[in-house]
Amino acid sequence: MKILVVAQYYYPEQFRTNDICKQLVQDGHAVTVLTGIPNYPQGKFYDGYGIFKNREEVHEGVNIIRTFLIPRGNNKIQLALNYFSFVIAGWFKALSLLKYDFDCVFVYETSPITMALPAIYIKKKKKIPLIMYVTDLWPENVQAAGGINNKKILGMIGIVVDYIYNSCDKILVSSKNFIEAVSNRGHNKNKIEFWPQYAExxxxxxxxxxxxxxxxxxxxxxxxxxxxxxxxxxxxxxxxxxxxxxxxxxxxxxxxxxxxxxxxxxxxxxxxxxxxxxxxxxxxxxxxxxxxxxxxxxxxxxxxxxxxxxxxxxxxxxxxxxxxxxxxxxxxxxxxxxxxxxxxxxxxxxxxxxxxxxxxxxxxxxxxxxxxxxxxxxxxxxxxxYKKTLLMDKFYKILNDQICISDSI
The missing domain is CATH 3.40.50.2000 (Glycogen Phosphorylase B;)
Structure with missing residues (x-):
């Protein structure tokens, strides 16, 4: 398979996405990651990375393409700019990826869920399945962790969240309780599946x-x-x-x-x-x-x-x-x-x-x-x-099923 992974955070930032992509390559798949310039969690660009440094590299067989973003900083305003900048710059970078062939798009969603928006653009243009892995619930997480309680702001975020969920062919969730949380927003329960995170x-x-x-x-x-x-x-x-x-x-x-x-x-x-x-x-x-x-x-x-x-x-x-x-x-x-x-x-x-x-x-x-x-x-x-081999087998079945469904349409 040729898989495009969209994740705002990736190597050298420490997220389980790194290990998933490494395993995909080891199992013979071609993996490209669209990500940002590493800055998590300290809020500033890592040494050796920046606007003009290491924007593209290959690590452990994974082709990494880094789009511009504003670093997280240490305040809510800069964090919001970090989120928005990835979406906008990621969309422009997505334009350059349309020339490549991909069998599917996989979004590893930690906050913010808006990182899925460039992936949706590619999915629709390439007519390929989009599988998203939800590890943070939005807008709930914005309210709980970000302290935002304004109903209008949460309502607008909710509209974006529902658009993203509706655009997904399959939604994987890291917690059983997330199944109800997502389906209660009016989304088809049949396309939501529990896939817990494994340990490396x-x-x-x-x-x-x-x-x-x-x-x-x-x-x-x-x-x-x-x-x-x-x-x-x-x-x-x-x-x-x-x-x-x-x-x-x-x-x-x-x-x-x-x-x-x-x-x-x-x-x-x-x-x-x-x-x-x-x-x-x-x-x-x-x-x-x-x-x-x-x-x-x-x-x-x-x-x-x-x-x-x-x-x-x-x-x-x-x-x-x-x-x-x-x-x-x-x-x-x-x-x-x-x-x-x-x-x-x-x-x-x-x-x-x-x-x-x-x-x-x-x-x-x-x-x-x-x-x-x-x-x-x-x-x-x-x-x-939670053993890796068991959960990766399940992941491959999900990817293959979605690609087969897409090919039959």
Whole structure:
């Protein structure tokens, strides 16, 4: 197959799209990615990339075409400009892609959903199927994470969202609850399908990187969070829990990643004099994550207390489960139910620091054997539900089915 992937974020930004495209190439498919200039999550262009640098490259066999965009910056106005600039510049870049043959277009949708608009243009011009993978719900996510409550603005976004959904031949969703959320907007339930995110195979192979590249990890009982440190994650709950447990000097919180809320969290830690309980490590290559998680006693999963986040199944949950360590989840809804179903850790209601502190202490006081059993349960659940080979097989069937339907019309 010749596949065009449209994703606003791609290598060297760390998203699962990278691994999907790499696997597609390894399985003999030709993959072109239309993406932006890398700037996530720090909000400025990566070193070696820019308006006149590395706009086209080949990485791991994937042909990468980067369209202009305004970097995210660190405020809402610049973030909005980032979203709009990708759509406008992406449309112009899409014009240059019409000369190529593609069998289908695949959109890997994280926020913003508007990244699908250039893909729709190509779909209609080339008369090929469009498959979109929804990992963030809009306009719900705009309201919950962006703090936008203006009904007119949300209504206009809703119109764009419905246009995008109507233009898709197939909608894959990363959470079961998203099926109802999308279909309740009036879209055909038959074209919506649950396709959970998998964890990269490197999480099952701890020898993919050199341990000497790791930052020092504190001694004691380490609770580790990896990934984007943004407002949606609600990580201030960890600081509140740490304050409750401040007499337990050997309980540490290790945050690995960057994001819009990181500086704010570091200031809170300093203000509450909890510097000895927290270690912040800058974003690291995904290849190092299994080695870091192998040094954790528990993996921390957190999202804010909001209805849209209760429908979400965060990708890091699969990575945590693949790593085979107990999970401390401060979260509601589908993710919480998944951890409980797997018997993979302890769960508290999102935003409840007292419950989180209690769960931390419970896990801390468990025997090594009890914690190992939770980790084993997590790994077993991953093997049955989130293993890459199983989910890629399902993905190929979906792509082939859509191409066959398109060819028959």
């Amino acid at each position: 195979e490197l999480y099952t192979d701890k020898n993919v990187a050199d341990e000497s590249e790791l930052d020092d990890i504190p001694g004691g009982f380490n609770i580790m969070f990896t990934g984007n440190i943004g407002q949606a994650q609600g990580l201030d709950i960890a600081i509140e829990a740490a304050e409750i447990l401040k007499d337990q000097l050997d309980i540490n919180w290790v945050f690995i990643g960057d994001g819009s809320a990181k500086i704010q969290l570091q200031k809170q830690v300093k203000k509450k004099k909890l510097e000895n309980n927290f270690k912040f490590i800058s974003k690291k290559p995904v290849e190092l994550m299994p080695l870091y998680l192998a040094k954790a006693d528990a993996a921390f999963l957190s999202l804010k207390d909001d209805p849209v986040f209760s429908m979400t199944l965060p990708a890091k949950l699969q990575s945590y489960m693949a790593s085979g360590i107990p999970i401390l989840a401060s979260i509601n809804g589908e993710a919480a139910n998944t951890v409980l179903e797997a018997r993979a850790g302890l769960v508290n209601n999102a935003g409840n620091a007292a419950e989180l502190a209690k769960n931390v202490l419970t896990l801390y006081n468990m025997s090594n054997e009890e914690r190992k059993m939770l980790g084993k349960n997590a790994r077993d659940f991953f093997e049955v539900n």
